[in-house]
Amino acid sequence: MKALRLAGLTMLALVLATSFMLIAEDNLSTVRYGGQYYPGEFLLKAHPDFWENYGLDVKHILFSSGTENNMALISGNVDVNCGSDSKTVSLFAAIPDQALILATIQRGDRYSTIVGVDSPYQSWYDLKGKTVATRLGTGAEQVLLRYFDQIEDLAWNDFNWVNLKIEDMISALQNGSIQAFTAWEPTPAIAEAQSVGRVLRSYGDIALVPVCLHTTLKYAETHHDEIVRFLAAQLDKADMIKNDPTGAAELAAQAASAQGIQVSPDAFERVFSRVDFSLEFDENVLASIEDTAQFLYDKGKIDSIPEFRWDGSFLEEAKALRAQKASEE
Numbered sequence: 001m002k003a004l005r006l007a008g009l010t011m012l013a014l015v016l017a018t019s020f021m022l023i024a025e026d027n028l029s030t031v032r033y034g035g036q037y038y039p040g041e042f043l044l045k046a047h048p049d050f051w052e053n054y055g056l057d058v059k060h061i062l063f064s065s066g067t068e069n070n071m072a073l074i075s076g077n078v079d080v081n082c083g084s085d086s087k088t089v090s091l092f093a094a095i096p097d098q099a100l101i102l103a104t105i106q107r108g109d110r111y112s113t114i115v116g117v118d119s120p121y122q123s124w125y126d127l128k129g130k131t132v133a134t135r136l137g138t139g140a141e142q143v144l145l146r147y148f149d150q151i152e153d154l155a156w157n158d159f160n161w162v163n164l165k166i167e168d169m170i171s172a173l174q175n176g177s178i179q180a181f182t183a184w185e186p187t188p189a190i191a192e193a194q195s196v197g198r199v200l201r202s203y204g205d206i207a208l209v210p211v212c213l214h215t216t217l218k219y220a221e222t223h224h225d226e227i228v229r230f231l232a233a234q235l236d237k238a239d240m241i242k243n244d245p246t247g248a249a250e251l252a253a254q255a256a257s258a259q260g261i262q263v264s265p266d267a268f269e270r271v272f273s274r275v276d277f278s279l280e281f282d283e284n285v286l287a288s289i290e291d292t293a294q295f296l297y298d299k300g301k302i303d304s305i306p307e308f309r310w311d312g313s314f315l316e317e318a319k320a321l322r323a324q325k326a327s328e329e
Contacts, residue, residue: 030057031226034069034081037062037261038211039186039271040105041082043237043248046255050236054229054321062259070094073214079223080215080230084139085292088212092306098216101310103231104285105238107210108276109202111143112188115180116173117198124154124201130179133164133172140182143203146295150206170196185271186263193267202274208288212281220311231279231318232325238277245272281310 031051035041044050044060051058061078063069066087073081074095082105083091092099113132115121121130134140148154162178169181170191180200181187191197203209213234220227240248249268256263286308293305 029223029226030059031080031223031230032059032078033061033230034072034078035060035062036066036069036082037064038082038106039252039268039275040237040241040277042252042255042259042263042268043241044233045259046251047237047240050233051230053236053325054232056226056229056233058230058233066090073216079219080213080227082211082213084211085207085209085289086139086142086296088210088214088289088308089293089296089302089306091214092308093302093304095216096306098218099309100215100217100220101281101308102213102215102220102227103234103279103281103312103315104210104212105234105279106275106277107208107285107288108204109274110204110209110211111140111182111184112202113144113180113182113200114169114173114188114191114197115200116176117195119179121180121200124151127180127200128154128158129160131160131162131177133162133169133178133181134183135166136161136163138184139209140184142292142295143207143209144182145299147203147206170194173197185275186267189267189270189274190263192270193264207292208285209292210281210285210288212285212289213279217309220314224314227314228317228321231315232321234279235315235318235322238279241272241277245269248272279315281312281315286310 035044041062063072066083067090069081069083070087070091072078073091080102088101121127134144145156148156164172164178164181166183166187169183169187172178173181173191174196188197188199192199215227246269249265249272252268253263253265289308293302296302297305
């Protein structure tokens, strides 16, 4: 899709834009960010220096669902939001002429199937006829459907499915009412850290299931510098996860506790080691989102496949800003 290539970025424009940002740092407005209960979001909550280092005041709102998060962006209640691949599809289906992808914040083995830590189960074949759980209507259900579509001698109806809330899955596995559950991080890592469960399978090889950062064209046109600084802070977060996962995990656990969610540093460190938190959005990530859209269309979940729009120039400028800031320190 030729229209989706990087927006025209020249070295001259990059230098001028970066210089302007340094001059205008004190005049930047607040950025309202719609986050979710993802591992990296807790690290951002715990360490506002990520934003403050770039002169930003970010109002970081955690939404309990991607649908609510999308509605907040569509209604103008947030300026930037994040959402999984299926929510990216939903956003572009709702506002096809207004939505814009800026970057990703995680991808890969975000979903895992967990079985009891001492159970005999080694594959989905061993679970045939067993009671298993997931949260229906979420990305976990979709990745499982895609997995079963690829395995000739396994089908959805081979299992007794239970629709469970994410917060009830570990206890249900522990008390034996289910034999396995499939969920997104950090719930699988929590089950491991509590010695309740172990990973039967993760699904990064089935689908990248990227979580993207979105905004609107109008906001991008009028708040260019804020977006660049926002992405620079996100890059700093990803750098900390990569280079200091233990410290990042401790901070994330503190932030989760402040939100009334008990996740151990060990669980967060498992997630930070398992999931890819890089921000690069490229043709492979785009192809993964398009594949999700095709899957949802084939399953009758959406009426048509939207066209996706992304602009990588903001992230390139954010990298340059980080490099310039590092050279001045």
